[in-house]
Amino acid sequence: DAKTTQPNSMESNEEEPVHLPCNHSTISGTDYIHWYRQLPSQGPEYVIHGLTSNVNNRMASLAIAEDRKSSTLILHRATLRDAAVYYCILRDWDTGNQFYFGTGTSLTVIP
Amino acid sequence: DSGVTQTPKHLITATGQRVTLRCSPRSGDLSVYWYQQSLDQGLQFLIQYYNGEERAKGNILERFSAQQFPDLHSELNLSSPELGDSALYFCASSFRDKKNTEAFFGQGTRLTVV
Numbered sequence: 001d002a003k004t005t006q007p008n009s010m011e012s013n014e015e016e017p018v019h020l021p022c023n024h025s026t027i028s029g030t031d032y033i034h035w036y037r038q039l040p041s042q043g044p045e046y047v048i049h050g051l052t053s054n055v056n057n058r059m060a061s062l063a064i065a066e067d068r069k070s071s072t073l074i075l076h077r078a079t080l081r082d083a084a085v086y087y088c089i090l091r092d093w094d095t096g097n098q099f100y101f102g103t104g105t106s107l108t109v110i111p
Numbered sequence: 112d113s114g115v116t117q118t119p120k121h122l123i124t125a126t127g128q129r130v131t132l133r134c135s136p137r138s139g140d141l142s143v144y145w146y147q148q149s150l151d152q153g154l155q156f157l158i159q160y161y162n163g164e165e166r167a168k169g170n171i172l173e174r175f176s177a178q179q180f181p182d183l184h185s186e187l188n189l190s191s192p193e194l195g196d197s198a199l200y201f202c203a204s205s206f207r208d209k210k211n212t213e214a215f216f217g218q219g220t221r222l223t224v225v
Contacts (some may be wrong), residue, residue, distance in 0.1 A: 032210040043113065043201050043216035044154070051211070087154075091210040098167055099144065099203070099214060101154035 003027075004088045009106045012078045020073040020105055022088030027068050031092040034099070035062065035073045037084040044087065044101070047073065083109045114138065115217035117202050123223045124192055132187040132220045136204030142166070143185040144205075144214060145177055149198040160185055161208050192224045 005023040012018040024033065034049040048055055048062045050071075055062040061074040075082055087104040114137035124130045136143050145157040156169035160179035174192070179185045189196060199221050203214040 030210070034213070038154075043115075043218050044203075045113070046213040046215060049211065049213060098156050098159065098169070100156060101146075103153060 003090045003092075003100070004102055006086070006088050006102065006105045008103065009108065011108045011110060012075075013110050014080060015077050018075040018078045018082070018107065020075075020086050020088075020107065021070065022072070023070045024088070024090055025069045027090060028092060029068075031090045033062065033064060033068075033071050034089045034091055035060070036087045036089065036099075036101075037082075038087070038104070039081075039084045045084075047086070078107075078109045080109050080111065083107055113215040113217060115202060115204050115215050117200075117217035117220050119220060120218065121221050121223075123225060126193055126224055127191045130189050130192060130222065132189075132200050132202075132222070134185045134187070134202030134204075134217060136183055136185070136202075137215055140204035140206050140215075141183065142205045142208045142214075143179055143183070144203040145185070145187050146201040146203065146216075147198050148201060148219075152198075154201070157187070159208065166208060189222075192222070194224050197222060197224045 035047040036044040038044045050062045063072045085104040087101050116135040118133045141162045144159045147155045157171045158177050159167040174190045177187045199219045201219045203216040205212045205214040
């Protein structure tokens with residue numbers, strides 16, 4: 001059962017902001033929203049996570065809707081190095097706090 | 112560098128030949144996760160250990176086994192590999208296994224079964 005829904009692919013121009021959406025309509029009150037990305041031929045890499053409030057770190061920002069049924073990962077200025085598959089993951093009691101990866105969004109950055 | 116070390120990077124084995132994949136977690140991390148990534152299946156959760164004890168199992172086949180040792184390193188064993196087991200195997204570690212804890216992944220072991 002898919003707990004998150006993401007577009008299969010997105011494109012962005014280099015140095016422009018990118019907004020990667022994720023729907024998680026079945027989220028419960030204590031589930032955390034995590035984002036990871038996987039660059040070609042590498043292991044997944046932690047990006048950011050949050051519960052209710054918007055979160056910022058050096059890599060990205062996470063905007064969480066007020067009803068928490070969706071979230072958006074924001075890359076402020078896309079670089080070629082940001083081309084990767086981005087995974088939105090819920091960590092919840094149903095999954096035993098595991099990381100279950102869906103199909104993710106493949107981001108292409110155009111020079 | 113995530114701090115998670117996986118060895119070997121590449122492994123070629125014949126069907127039925129037992130193999131062992133090794134993972135050294137980040138210093139201080141108590142939890143270790145194993146994932147399999149093949150082209151048609153994406154990243155599949157296999158098994159998790161926390162401080163030496165099995166914590167959770169995913170869709171792991173019987174020919175797969177794993178353990179976490181007292182020094183917290185972990186090994187994933189395939190007793191009798193089949194062609195379909197050819198894949199990338201990733202290990203991840205985290206300090207705890209709570210929902211608000213991030214995990215760090217190694218660079219993977221590419222297993223080829225011939």
